[in-house]
Amino acid sequence: MTPAARIAAAIEILDAVLAGQAAEQQLTSWARRNRFAGSGDRAAIRDHVFGAMRCRRSFATLGGAKTGRGLMLGALRDTGANPSEVFTGEGYAPAKLTPEEAAFQPPDDLPTDLPDWVLPQWNAALGDRADAVAEAMRHRAPVFLRVNLRKASRAQAAAALHEEGIETVTHPLSSTALQVTSNPRRVQNSGPFRDGLVELQDAASQAISDLIPVEQKGRVLDYCAGGGGKSLALAARTDARFYAHDADPRRMKDLPGRAKRAGVRVNILQPDRVAGEGPFDVVLCDVPCSGSGAWRRSPEGKWSLTPQRLAELQAIQFDILQTCAGLVAPGGVLAYATCSVLQAENADQISRFTSANPNWRVSKTRQLTPLDGGDGFFVALLQAD
Numbered sequence: 218m219t220p221a222a223r224i225a226a227a228i229e230i231l232d233a234v235l236a237g238q239a240a241e242q243q244l245t246s247w248a249r250r251n252r253f254a255g256s257g258d259r260a261a262i263r264d265h266v267f268g269a270m271r272c273r274r275s276f277a278t279l280g281g282a283k284t285g286r287g288l289m290l291g292a293l294r295d296t297g298a299n300p301s302e303v304f305t306g307e308g309y310a311p312a313k314l315t316p317e318e319a320a321f322q323p324p325d326d327l328p329t330d331l332p333d334w335v336l337p338q339w340n341a342a343l344g345d346r347a348d349a350v351a352e353a354m355r356h357r358a359p360v361f362l363r364v365n366l367r368k369a370s371r372a373q374a375a376a377a378l379h380e381e382g383i384e385t386v387t388h389p390l391s392s393t394a395l396q397v398t399s400n401p402r403r404v405q406n407s408g409p410f411r412d413g414l415v416e417l418q419d420a421a422s423q424a425i426s427d428l429i430p431v432e433q434k435g436r437v438l439d440y441c442a443g444g445g446g447k448s449l450a451l452a453a454r455t456d457a458r459f460y461a462h463d464a465d466p467r468r469m470k471d472l473p474g475r476a477k478r479a480g481v482r483v484n485i486l487q488p489d490r491v492a493g494e495g496p497f498d499v500v501l502c503d504v505p506c507s508g509s510g511a512w513r514r515s516p517e518g519k520w521s522l523t524p525q526r527l528a529e530l531q532a533i534q535f536d537i538l539q540t541c542a543g544l545v546a547p548g549g550v551l552a553y554a555t556c557s558v559l560q561a562e563n564a565d566q567i568s569r570f571t572s573a574n575p576n577w578r579v580s581k582t583r584q585l586t587p588l589d590g591g592d593g594f595f596v597a598l599l600q601a602d
């Protein structure tokens with residue numbers, strides 16, 4: 218496909234996404250309908266679609282319309298390219314620019330790429346970093362790997378990846394983190410990945426896991442385990458017994474395979490078995506959240522979040538904290554984590570919890586943002602007197 222034909226495909230997909238369809242699903246269904254497109258074409262179209270979703274407001278302003286066509290026009294203007302060289306109407310290129318489109322003069326001041334209602338909370342949480350973090354969210358997230366120290370050192374894993382043409386550099390957020398600097402799409406078919414030397418995990422997620430204190434013989438419950446990223450990071454570090462639970466057990470379907478590859482054991486608990494297996498020395502609640510710290514990776518979430526949904530999430534988060542507190546053994550640790558940068562989901566929840574449960578105190582908190590390199594993450598460690 219020509220570069221212009223890829224942009225035409227992205228316009229079609231973006232129109233469906235703006236109408237409420239999921240980007241991932243639209244990309245898959247486009248690829249099924251257009252089997253001639255190769256993997257390079259699909260990757261380029263995907264980059265256009267996700268890039269436009271990250272910068273939806275500013276690109277729509279630059280392009281003069283909140284449509285697929287407007288977004289891609291804006292994307293070209295954003296890079297200083299001349300859209301009339303792409304919008305030619307020739308072959309499979311997008312239709313020629315109309316006189317109005319060609320004459321359109323975008324304003325000098327572009328809007329921040331965040332919903333208006335989020336901005337006050339964003340600014341309150343991030344202070345003088347707010348603009349820089351919003352800007353970081355306009356760009357693609359790096360690909361990070363966690364080295365499984367049970368199987369290889371960071372240098373050994375990097376060397377094994379290099380053998381397969383995948384270049385990496387160490388990242389300061391965690392002693393297990395490698396940032397992939399070339400051929401990230403090869404990782405999942407590589408030997409080091411298949412053999413469990415490395416796992417895909419954001420560097421901030423690794424840094425958060427590093428802070429959770431796990432004793433060698435302890436019992437650890439990952440209450441919102443999902444795919445088990447944090448359980449696997451902790452299990453790579455110690456020989457504690459690990460238990461995984463999720464309100465939606467289907468979310469844990471990949472966990473047994475991932476644990477096997479990593480050479481660790483994680484016991485999956487059905488919801489009705491959790492209380493009976495307790496108490497636990499460490500209970501991690503990596504709660505469902507707005508994902509505001511990871512909007513580089515999931516930019517649709519930035520535009521679909523509503524004040525109502527945020528309030529619902531806060532209620533769920535607080536319920537989970539209360540439930541998990543009851544599962545911690547005397548002297549144990551309750552770890553609360555989100556991939557959010559909003560106080561409503563982070564510091565405010567911890568204050569609310571310690572006010573409602575005065576015997577609990579906070580022993581550590583950490584807020585990371587993309588300015589640290591990885592996604593935005595928050596963790597608080599709590600202990601009862």
Ligand SMILES: C[S@@+](CC[C@H](N)C(=O)[O-])C[C@H]1O[C@@H](n2cnc3c(N)ncnc32)[C@H](O)[C@@H]1O
Nearest residue numbers: 441442443444445446447464465468503504505
């Ligand atoms: C942020 S994700 C977990 C990510 C995972 N810990 C990881 O590191 O890969 C949150 C998970 O919480 C689960 N969840 C939602 N509501 C829950 C509840 N009330 N109790 C337990 N899990 C819940 C969701 O199904 C989702 O898998």
